Amino acid sequence: MSTAEFVVVANRLPVDRIFSADGEEQWRTSPGGLVAALEPVMQSVDGAWVGWAGQPDLEIEPFVFDGIRLMPIALSEQDVEEYYEGFANDTIWPLYHDVIAPPQYHREWWDAYVRVNRRFAEAAADTVERGGTVWVHDYQLQLVPQMLRELRGDVTIGYFHHIPFPAHGLYAQLPWRDQVLRGVLGADVIGFQRAQDATYFLTAVRRRLGFAVKGSSVAVVDDDGSERHVTARAFPISIDTAPYLELAARPDVRQRAAEIRASLGNPKKILLGVDRLDYTKGIRHRIKAFGELLDQGHLSVQDVCFVQVASPSRERVDAYMHLRDEIEVAVARINGTHDTMDHTAIRYLHQGYPREEMVALYLAADVMLVTALRDGMNLVAKEYVATRADNRGVLVLSEFTGAADELRQAVRVNPHDIEGVKEAIMTAVQMPEAEQSRRMRSLRKRVLENDVTAWSSSFLGALERARSEHVRPEAE
Template sequence: MAPRQAHDDHGIYALDVADLPDPPLGPPGERHDVVIAANRLPVRLDGDGGWALSPGGLVTAMTAVMEGRDAVWIGWDGGLGDAADSAPPARFGDMALRSVSLSETDYADYYEGFSNGTLWPLYHNGLLSTRFRRSWWAAYRRVNEQFAKVAIETTEQDGTLWIHDYHLQLMPAFVREARPDIRIGLFLHTPFPPSQLLMRLPWREAITDGLLATDVIGFQTPTDARNFLSLAHRMGRTEEVMPVDPVTEITVEGRRVAVGSFPISVDVDRIDEMVRNPATREAANAFRASLGSPKHLLLGVDRLDYTKGIDARLKAFEELLRDGTLDPAEVAFVQVATPSRDDVRGYSNTRTEIEQLVGSINGNFAQLGKPVLHYLHQSLPFEDLVHLFLAADVMLVTPFQDGMNLVAKEYIACRSDGTGVLVLSEFAGTAVELHQALLCNPFDTAGMKRVIETALTLPVEEQRHRVRAMRTHLWANTVHDWAEGFFRHLDDVHPRGQRG
C-alpha cells in the first residue's frame, strides 16, 4: 500500500514492515482469532525463577475474558535487550503468549518517558507537570510500530485485535494500513482528559489519528468518551456530534467507528466462589485477630502512585486520631501499596512522603508492639486480598483521578453478608456506577474526615441497603458482560470479511 503522508516529527509515519525487527517468540505463521495487545505480558518472573500471573486489574480482567477463546496476548516480557533474564513461556495456562522486546533506550524513552512522563500525568488532569520531549515521542512511535508488526503476523484473517491502554495509541493506524481485514478495538483504562488539556500535546494529531483508526474505541466513562469526541472534532477529523450514551457512531474516511463508554468490571462469580469457601472466612477472621481484633478496621489497597490519593487518606486518618475522633486503641488501618514505577519521576517522592506519614502516625499514636497503621509495600496474591476485603469494615478508595478502580468493585463483590462501607473518591470512574458508596473529595481533608467518621458509624441496616444495591449492579455488569459488549460492537461496526 502507498505510505501515508508524514508531517514532520508530529505525524504517524507509514509502517514499513520490512524495516522492523522480527518478533522473538512464536513459530512463524501462527495466527489466532483474537489478539490482545498490551504494554506488558500478563506474567512476570517470581522469586523462584518461574513465571506467575502479574498483579493488576487488566490482567485479572483479561485472563477471565480469554478463557475458552483462540487467543494470544502480545506484550513486553519485562526484560531489556540482551540482559533479559529468561524468555517467557509460549503458553501460560489457557493463554498463548508472544513477546515484544524492548531495549534499554526503548524502556527509558517509550515507557518511562513518553508513556509515564508525558501521557500519564496529562491523562490524569496534570496532577504532575507534563514533559514533552521529541526523543520520547520517536521511541513511542517506534515501539508502537514494533507491536504492530507482531500483531500483523499473529492475527488470523478477519480476526480481532484488542489493544489496551495509553501505551499503544498509535498501533491501530499501523495495523489498519497493513491489514484492513483485521477488526481493531482499543480500550483506554485511564481517564481521557478534556480536549483543552490534550491540546498541549505537540503530537495531538497523531494520537487522534491513531485512535480513529480503530473500529471501536472504548472508554471507562461517558465523560471520557465525550472528551475524545470533542478532541476529534477540534482536530477537524469528524463532524460535531451529539454524544449518545453509551455508544456514539461516527464516520471516519468512509468507515464506521463506535466511540463509547464500556466500564470495566470484575469476575464476580470467581470472587463469590472464593468468599463462600469456609477456609477463606477463617483466614479473614484470623487476620483480623492478628491485628488485635480492633473495633474498627480500615483498609486501603492501591498501586503506589501519586494519582491514588494514599497520602490524602493517611492525612485525614492522622487528623482523626489527633483530634480524638478516633481512639487508637480501637482502630487499625491496613494500607497495601503495590510497588510501581520506582524509576519514574514522582514515584520515589510519593513513596517517601507516604512512608514518612506512616512513621509519623505510628510514632505518635501506636502502642508498644501494636501499630495503629499497618503498611505493606509489596504485592499480595489475590487470595490474600480477599481475606483483607472480608476483614475490613471500611474500604478507602480515594484517588485524585482514576479511570475506574477495580479494587472498589472487588471489595463490594466480597461483601456477601451485606455489611461494610465503601468510601469512594468522586474522581474515580467507579463513582459513576456505584452511587451508593460514600463519596468524598480527596482534595478536601476536612470533608474526607467527615466521610470516614460517617462510614465508621453507619448503621448496619444502612450498610446492607447500600451494599445490596451495589452488588446487584455488579452482578448485572460483570467482566464477561464488559468484554461481550465490546466484541458485540466490533461485530456490528466491522463484520467479519469486511475490509476496514
C-alpha cells in the same frame, strides 16, 4: 506458531517470568486488572496475546501458557527508559490524570513511542489471521490501531482506554496531540471507562481534526480520502467475580480474616486502602485525614486501625520515589504520635499480596477507602464489594473514579476536600448495620450483574457489529 482469529495487544504479557529455587525459568499469571479482566475471554476463544515480557533485552520465542498463545515483544533498556518510563508514564500518564504531576515532553521519548508502537503493530499484523479481530489496550499503545490498519486493512480493530481521557484544555498541551488522535481512530470501536472520557475524546477529535461527530460516531476521513465510521463510547470494565465469591466463602480465608483482626488488636473498626503506589490514588490525602481525626480525638488507636497496602510501582520514576518518601514520613509521624504498645494507628505495607490474602483483608475490613484523585475505573472497589456476601462493610469512594458512575450507594467523597474525607470516614465508621446492608446489597447487585463477562461481551458485540457493517478491502 499459526495465526489466531482473535489477538489481544497490550503493553505487558499476562504472565511474569520467575525462577524457582533451583534456577529453573517459570511463568506465572500476572496480578492486575487487565489480566484478570481478559483471562476468561482469552480462554474462551482462539486467542493470542502480543505483549512485552516485562524485562529489558529479553528475546523469547512465542509459547503457550494456560491455553493462551503468547507472542513476546522485545524491548531494549533504552526502549524501556524512553517509551515506557518516559513517554507512557512521565508524559501521557500525568497529562491524562489531570496534570496531578507535571508531564514531561521530550522529542526522543516520542520517537521511541512511535518506534515501539510500530513493533507491536507489526507483531499483531503477523499474528492475526485473515479477517480476524485485534483488541488493543491502553495508553502505551495509542498509535497501534492506525499502524495496524495500514498493515492489515482486512481486520477489525478495537481499542480500549483503561485510564481517564483529559479535557481538551489539558489534552491540547500534548505536542503530538493530532498524531495520537489519529492513531486511536485507526480502530473501529474505541472504548472508555466513563461517558465523560468518551465525550472529552470526541471533543478533541472534532476540535483538532475537524471530523464530523454525531452521538458516539465519528466520520473519519483517511489519508486516501475514504470515509469510515468509528464508534467511541463508554464500556465500563469490571472484574471476574467468581474467584472473589469462592475465596470469600472458603473457611481458611475467613479464618485468615479473623487472624488479621486479632493481629491488629481486635479493633472495633478496620479501615483499608489498597492501591498501587501512585500519586493519582490519593493515598496522602486519606492518611492526612485519618491523622487529623486521631489528633482531634474523633478516633482512637484502641478503636480504629487503618491498613494501607501500597504495592510497588514504577520505582525508577522520580515522582514515585518522592511519593514513597512522603507517605512513609507521614505514616511514621502519625504512628509515633498515636501508637501504644498494643495498638498501631496505621499498618503500612509497601508490598503486593496474592489474591487469597487480599480477600482476607477485604473480609477483615469494615471500611474500604478508595480516594483516588483521578482513576479510570478502580477495580479494587468492585473487588471489595464482591467479597461482602454478608452485606456488611462500607465503601468510601472518590467521585473522580470510573466506579463512582456505577457504585452509587457508596459514600461518595471529593478526595481534595480533607474535611470532606474526614466526614466520610466518620460516616462510614458510625454507619448502622441496617444502612450498611441496604447500601451493600445495591452495590453487590450492580457488581455481580455487570461483571467482566458482561463487559467483554458488550465490547466484542460492538466490534462484531462493526465487522458486519464494513467491507474490508482485502477480504472482498
